[in-house]
Amino acid sequence: MPRNVERDQEARKERCEQILSVAVQLIAQKGLEATKISDIAAKVGISHGLVYNYFQSKEELFASLLNKNLDSLRHHLEQVVKLPGPALEKLTALVENMLRNQWDDALFHQMFIDQILTSDSIGEELKQSVRERISDNLDIIAALFREGQKEGSILDGDPRQHSLVLMSCIRSATLFKRRELYVRFDAQSILRYFVAR
Amino acid sequence: MPRNVERDQEARKERCEQILSVAVQLIAQKGLEATKISDIAAKVGISHGLVYNYFQSKEELFASLLNKNLDSLRHHLEQVVKLPGPALEKLTALVENMLRNQWDDALFHQMFIDQILTSDSIGEELKQSVRERISDNLDIIAALFREGQKEGSILDGDPRQHSLVLMSCIRSATLFKRRELYVRFDAQSILRYFVAR
Amino acid sequence: MPRNVERDQEARKERCEQILSVAVQLIAQKGLEATKISDIAAKVGISHGLVYNYFQSKEELFASLLNKNLDSLRHHLEQVVKLPGPALEKLTALVENMLRNQWDDALFHQMFIDQILTSDSIGEELKQSVRERISDNLDIIAALFREGQKEGSILDGDPRQHSLVLMSCIRSATLFKRRELYVRFDAQSILRYFVAR
Amino acid sequence: MPRNVERDQEARKERCEQILSVAVQLIAQKGLEATKISDIAAKVGISHGLVYNYFQSKEELFASLLNKNLDSLRHHLEQVVKLPGPALEKLTALVENMLRNQWDDALFHQMFIDQILTSDSIGEELKQSVRERISDNLDIIAALFREGQKEGSILDGDPRQHSLVLMSCIRSATLFKRRELYVRFDAQSILRYFVAR
DNA sequence: GATGAATGAGATTTCATTCAT
DNA sequence: CATGAATGAAATCTCATTCAT
Secondary structure, eight states: OOOOHHHHHHHHHHHHHHHHHHHHHHHHHHOSTTOOHHHHHHHHTSOHHHHHHHOSSHHHHHHHHHHHHHHHHHHHHHHHHHSSSOHHHHHHHHHHHHHHTTTHHHHHHHHHHHHHHHOTTSOHHHHHHHHHHHHHHHHHHHHHHHHHHHHTOBOOSOHHHHHHHHHHHHHHHHHHHHTTOOOOOOHHHHHGGGBOO | OHHHHHHHHHHHHHHHHHHHHHHHHHHHHHOTTTOOHHHHHHHHTSOHHHHHHHOSSHHHHHHHHHHHHHHHHHHHHHHHHHSSSOHHHHHHHHHHHHHHTTTGGGTHHHHHHHHHHHOSSSOHHHHHHHHHHHHHHHHHHHHHHHHHHHHTOBOOSOHHHHHHHHHHHHHHHHHHHHTTOOOOOOHHHHHGGGBOO | OHHHHHHHHHHHHHHHHHHHHHHHHHHHHHOTTTOOHHHHHHHHTSOHHHHHHHOSSHHHHHHHHHHHHHHHHHHHHHHHHHSSSOHHHHHHHHHHHHHTTTTGGGTHHHHHHHHHHHOTTSOHHHHHHHHHHHHHHHHHHHHHHHHHHHHTOBOOSOHHHHHHHHHHHHHHHHHHHHTTOOOOOOHHHHHGGGBOO | OOOOHHHHHHHHHHHHHHHHHHHHHHHHHHOTTTOOHHHHHHHHTSOHHHHHHHOSSHHHHHHHHHHHHHHHHHHHHHHHHHSSSOHHHHHHHHHHHHHHTTTGGGTHHHHHHHHHHHOSSSOHHHHHHHHHHHHHHHHHHHHHHHHHHHHTOBOOSOHHHHHHHHHHHHHHHHHHHHTTOOOOOOHHHHHGGGBOO
């Protein structure tokens, strides 16, 4: 007799999330290529075979991860853009959010983009789509900077460059924190670089 | 004949350099884990077995690479520090150098530090030493920023943070150039973030 | 209620037949080893787990298939033997039947006997029983040939060899038709090889 | 210092042959899908990894095998065609050769064609090429039959059908011998089916 | 020094089979 | 009866490393 189909769907999704979540943690610890399917399975507490019930291949798993995180970042960006108030405040909110690691795994893509873009386990197609989505996300942040420039609060110069530098700062903050090369960043100190003088 | 021995030593060192140089290129293209000993050997034009005549293991090869590049960076930093003139000029020289890729492979460590720090193929000991040397290099740059702050040309704030952000900018400039997510950086536009208002 | 029990038995048998029938089709398409339990289940429209309600194992399923087809062949042979008229006519009826694919899946064993006899998934015991039953069936055909020889219509020589050659012809006809290496066989042209000169 | 290059080439080819030869034996024993790379390696007395030094993949190994055997068959056919004397004698020579198993592995393709054509491990492209080459080989035999028909020694009828039946007989002879379903064939008894009355 | 055959540990992936629901 | 999550053995394939020549 078929069980409760809805609950099954629920459980299935749950498991997917669980696997992805563990995957992020392991990748953050050990890197993309060094993270084996069986590591993930072991940490989740399931057999490696079961992973393939949820993801067709290692690549598909990584792709899901990427998509999830790029979506998450995108979503956060869009939330921030909609906030009321001047651009500088929005940017502050954005950076604070990111540093606070409230959405730990959205940072993922900041840290592993280059691993992904150089990995063998990732097909060229996927890489291209990642590049495009990164570019899109940069554009959203760039728009905030442009807004700030109009308001006079942001240093002039290429807003897309500003975006890239901002994301790099956040990446470094996260990465170096994890790598125990302590330099403490906070949103204020990061945004100072971009404030009009 | 001592002359022969010397020449042999010379040739040996040459080979090492050649292997390391090819390794950098391949790693830049394909990533750390995806770069196989036999890829390197093939591109150098020797048999993979011979690589083990020059390096005891893959890890030792990567360690040499790291050391070479950290040394190279260190050397450049020291050169810049010794330059006459105000700190801002020194920093400009530094950034210009780095962007100009005069020492292309010194940038390597900018791009692959986290691949190294997360790799399976790299022992914990080596990782620790890398962390320390990165930290040392950051300190040298931080000293420049501190000098600039004293001269009034550099934004106040943690000079070590400035260093990290500066290196991140350069890393991004290099990485994204290679990844074709074009944002064009030049030394001026990077240093503006650090100039006192 | 006994009626329900009966009906259940009926339904159960139905299901078995359905599974076996789908199995034949898939094996004909993809080969023995390449046919997965879940392929069969999917094509039947049930879950793979349910297959184990009807067959204890893959081997048992294949064994059922074999038995069914060997039985079917046996039955046809016996029917033909009972026909009135000279042996040559009986043989003609036999070949026509087989070529006409009226009992498509009885041909199965013609095509997959050696896959079965070489398969890993099939136990030695089963293989032995298959060999014996094939041998029995050959004997029945051989008897027809012997009869024909007595009547003077069939080429002399080992009747068992004739049987084997006849079955081989039919097998080739079927196999090569499916494989699109067209040679068109009909009962006449096949039987000519065996007609006394 | 490079070793004797020629000898190395020789040895390499030797090894390939050795592997292929063992592969044929195992496939003949166990079937195509049931023959594992490690079975082959074990029987050759090497590690499974080494097989991949000689063949890129299981499919490539099987493809080599096929090509070798189709070539071998082709070669034998061409030799027979060139023989002096009437067609019937040539055919006799052909069948005797095949039954004598002088070229044991050329028989391979007779036995495993359908396994190959239904296997998952074999790409569609390869299958198509196999079909064509089988067809070519059939045509060569058909030409012999046609010749015999002109000479009046061979039963009339489609010579391509004759070829197929002949090959089927040989296949059965070989297969059933190995499968211990004894029927003893000799060249005479096989050719009788095709002799004009 | 130089080669590349050889090894074997280990990674990905598949699938028959079981079993809780 | 029915489902499909879960298991785990086994197969393919890769690659760092060794070593005879």
